[in-house]
Structure formats: C-alpha cells, structure tokens
Amino acid sequence: MSGPSTLFDVARRGMSAQLVRMNAAASNLANAGTVASSEAQAYRPIRAVFAEDLDRASGLASVKVQGVIRESVAPIKSHDPTHPLADANGDVWTSPVDENAEMVEMLESSRQYQNMVEALSTAKQLMIETMRLK
Amino acid sequence: MSQSLFGIHAAALELRSQRMGMIASNIANAATPNYKARDIDFGAALKASEAGGDIDAAAAKSVLYRVPVMPSLDGNTVELQNEQLAFSENAVGYSATLEFIRNRVDTVTRAIRGE
Numbered sequence: 001m002s003g004p005s006t007l008f009d010v011a012r013r014g015m016s017a018q019l020v021r022m023n024a025a026a027s028n029l030a031n032a033g034t035v036a037s038s039e040a041q042a043y044r045p046i047r048a049v050f051a052e053d054l055d056r057a058s059g060l061a062s063v064k065v066q067g068v069i070r071e072s073v074a075p076i077k078s079h080d081p082t083h084p085l086a087d088a089n090g091d092v093w094t095s096p097v098d099e100n101a102e103m104v105e106m107l108e109s110s111r112q113y114q115n116m117v118e119a120l121s122t123a124k125q126l127m128i129e130t131m132r133l134k
Numbered sequence: 135m136s137q138s139l140f141g142i143h144a145a146a147l148e149l150r151s152q153r154m155g156m157i158a159s160n161i162a163n164a165a166t167p168n169y170k171a172r173d174i175d176f177g178a179a180l181k182a183s184e185a186g187g188d189i190d191a192a193a194a195k196s197v198l199y200r201v202p203v204m205p206s207l208d209g210n211t212v213e214l215q216n217e218q219l220a221f222s223e224n225a226v227g228y229s230a231t232l233e234f235i236r237n238r239v240d241t242v243t244r245a246i247r248g249e
Contacts, residue, residue, distance in 0.1 A: 007154065007155050007158050010155070010158050010159055010162050011158065011162065013162065014161070014162030014163070017162075017165075018165070021165065049167075050163075050165055050166040050167065051166060051167075052163055052166050052168075052169050058155070059152065059155065059156060059193075059194070059197075060155050060156070060158075060159050061159035061160075061162070061163060061169075061172075062159065062162050062163075063162050063163055063165075063166055108165070109165070111214075112161075112164045112165055112214070115161055115164070115214060115217075115218065116158075116161055116162060118218075119157075119158050119161050119221055120158070122221065122222070122225050123154055123158060123225075126154070126225060126228050126229065126232070129229070129232055130147075130232060133232065133235065133236055133239065
C-alpha cells in the first residue's frame with residue numbers, strides 16, 4: 001500500500017486509526033465484568049497497534065493500524081458455586097478489563113481525533129484562500 | 135518568473151505548505167509507538183532556497199527531529215501542545231505570506247489596467 005499523498009489523506013487515515021482505537025476501547029468497556037466458565041473462554045481486552053506510514057515522495061507520514069491484538073492478561077478467577085456458569089470446582093472467570101484505563105484510552109483517542117479535525121479545518125481554510133487568490 | 139514577481143514570498147508559501155503537511159503528520163501520529171516528530175527549520179530552509187536551489191531540496195535538508203520536553207515510554211516524541219503551537223504559528227505565517235502575494239497581484243493587476 002502506498003503512503004499518504006496529500007494532507008487530506010494524512011488526516012483521513014489518522015482519524016480512521018483513532019476510530020479503530022476508540023472502537024477497541026468501547027468493546028473492552030462493553031465486555032467489562034463478563035463472566036466465563038473457563039479461563040480460555042474469558043474475554044481479554046483488545047488493543048489497536050499503530051504504525052507509521054511514511055510516503056517518501058511527499059514527506060508526509062500517516063498512521064496505519066498494524067493490527068488489533070488481544071492483551072495477555074490473566075482473567076480473574078473467583079469462587080462462586082451458585083453462579084450458573086461455574087465449573088466443577090465452583091469457579092468462574094471474570095474478564096480482566098480495567099474500566100479506568102479504558103476510559104483514559106477513549107478520552108485520549110477522542111482528543112487526538114479532535115486535534116486532527118482542528119488541524120485539517122485550518123489547513124483546508126488556507127487551501128481555499130490560496131485557491132481564491134486572483 | 136514567479137520568483138521575480140513575488141520575490142521571497144513564492145518560496146516562503148511553498149515552504150509553509152510543506153511544513154504544514156509535516157506538522158499535520160506529527161499530529162496524526164500522536165499515538166504511534168516509536169514515531170519521532172519532525173519539523174522543518176523554516177528560516178534555514180528559506181535561506182537555502184534563497185541561495186539558489188530547489189525548494190524541495192532546501193526543505194528536505196532543513197528537516198530536524200523535535201526534541202521532546204518529556205520523552206514518553208513508547209518512544210513517541212509528539213507533544214500535542216507543541217505541535218498545536220507550531221501548526222498555528224505556521225498557519226498565521228502562511229496567511230501573512232498569502233496576503234503579501236495577494237497585494238502584489240493587486241498591484242500588478244492595477245498596473246495592467248492602467249488605473
């Protein structure tokens with residue numbers, strides 16, 4: 001895949017990447033506190049991994065989402081024999097989602113998204129002014 | 135031709151535009167691990183292009199890495215407040231240069247019309 005060629009390309013890809021990150025955080029929050037009957041089945045938080053996407057011809061660098069990984073955090077085991085999902089030993093596994101961390105992640109992502117929009121609108125305004133030059 | 139008509143402003147506008155793209159790249163990569171923020175040293179680039187040379191080459195030679203105030207653990211050196219500041223400073227510079235060019239065009243147009 002070729003790199004970004006215009007400033008609009010940079011902004012578009014940057015915003016898409018932030019959106020993926022926000023979706024990942026939202027999925028984690030939605031699955032906070034979900035319970036599974038075995039360690040393997042328990043939900044593990046997902047995280048978007050960003051990488052630089054440089055176009056040498058234009059010198060512009062955008063972002064690409066290299067992948068969405070599952071974090072290797074151990075689910076929280078708790079003893080609850082009355083739970084309908086409890087296994088033979090009476091244990092259940094809760095997803096290890098840190099709500100505070102996810103909220104911070106979301107906040108940071110939305111701020112960076114906003115920042116990108118702001119920069120894009122300024123750049124767009126300047127381009128329009130240049131175009132109207134007569 | 136455009137060089138003699140607009141003087142320094144033609145090169146300045148082109149450099150401002152390139153710098154805007156570079157700072158926008160930094161803003162886009164605010165969350166990319168190991169991304170190193172870059173910026174064009176505008177003064178040096180303008181001087182280099184004044185000395186007679188390609189504007190793209192002058193800009194490429196004046197690219198510097200930003201020194202972070204507080205480096206983050208993931209190796210990213212983008213600091214949003216600095217980037218915002220640089221971006222707005224550059225935007226104002228762009229507007230000013232554009233105004234100079236606009237005035238020059240107005241002057242020449244008036245001369246052609248014989249007003």
